[in-house]
Amino acid sequence: MEDIYADALRGLLEDCCTLRHVREIEAGGPAGALWEAIEGSGFANALLPESVDDGAGLTLADAFALLELCGRFAVPVPLAETMTARALLAQAGVRRPGGSIALAAGRLDADGALSCERVVFGRVADWVLAQVEGAPSRCLLLPVDAAEATPAVAPLDAGLRWPADALAAAPSFEGGEALRLHQARLLAAQLAGALSAVFERTLQYANERQQFGRAIGKFQAIQHQLSVMAEHVFAARMAAQMGCTAGDAPTLAPDALRVAVAKARTSEAALEVAALSHSIHGAIGFTAEFDLQVYTRRLHAWRQAAGAESHWHDLIGTLLVDGRFERSLDLLRAATDPVAA
Incomplete structure (x- = not known):
């Protein structure tokens, strides 16, 4: 479906x-x-x-x-x-x-x-x-x-x-107290999509751009940067998906912990992926004529909107220390278990 x-x-x-x-x-x-x-x-x-x-x-x-x-x-x-x-x-x-x-x-x-x-x-x-x-x-x-x-x-x-x-x-x-959570998880999902687009474009560029007689994607330093990008992109997507779950009920009601994890992780990834992508592209990535900046501008703007990663990290820490969770492992399970209430 x-x-x-x-x-x-x-x-x-x-x-x-x-x-x-x-x-x-x-x-x-x-x-x-x-x-x-x-x-x-x-x-x-x-x-x-x-x-x-x-x-x-x-x-x-x-x-x-x-x-x-x-x-x-x-x-x-x-x-x-x-x-x-x-x-x-x-x-x-x-x-x-x-x-x-x-x-x-x-x-x-x-x-x-x-x-x-x-x-x-x-x-x-x-x-x-x-x-x-x-x-x-x-x-x-x-x-x-x-x-x-x-x-x-x-x-x-x-x-x-x-x-x-x-x-x-x-x-x-x-019910306006939940509106910021709604906005944050929507931005996290859109960040996940923009991150994927940036990674795919960067990977294609690395495979097409020739330097010293071969594609720059063949160089170990570039491969390392691409692997770090991939790690951020796929971790961010998983976090964004969790942010769009709300326990075992088919409802729009947001779970504060999952939204916090989603927005924190996608915002963190936005900063790293944008920097790595522009590093691989070099100066051309910043030009208005090149499409990359259409996406990386959004990464930076959406990272800050509805609270950057530091704001949501603070909320995660508050949930941990206010007695709701006895151990860090309990908080981690609550954030990542797709069937947790």
């Missing part, structure tokens, strides 16, 4: 989300045509229950391959986030809007406005599902066109600020 959905999404992205399309949208071009193709395919509703119109009834574990493909193809719209946001809205009984939905956390300013300093995909999303800091159980669904936008470092991201009257009119529901 998973392969059927993944193959269908891969075919769609191969047609509609080439790197040429990604570059055009990053340069300020419209993302509407790409989103219309995705919306029409039904993938944005993959996590909705079958009882809901157009819902596919997938669990997050079932949908992991779809989330990973979003990173592998550097999809420049929040497909993974929209899948989760629509499912959360359906669970809360809130009417889901048309269009794409980003996830974010924001703080209330003195004038009652809500400020989100950096919204991943904030420039191209239609809506933002935002956790209000200081009121951690509250989530607001806010239209992007009602916000004051400021550019962010990543071309698809933006800082967004909504006035108080927009907040008063926004649909809301309880």
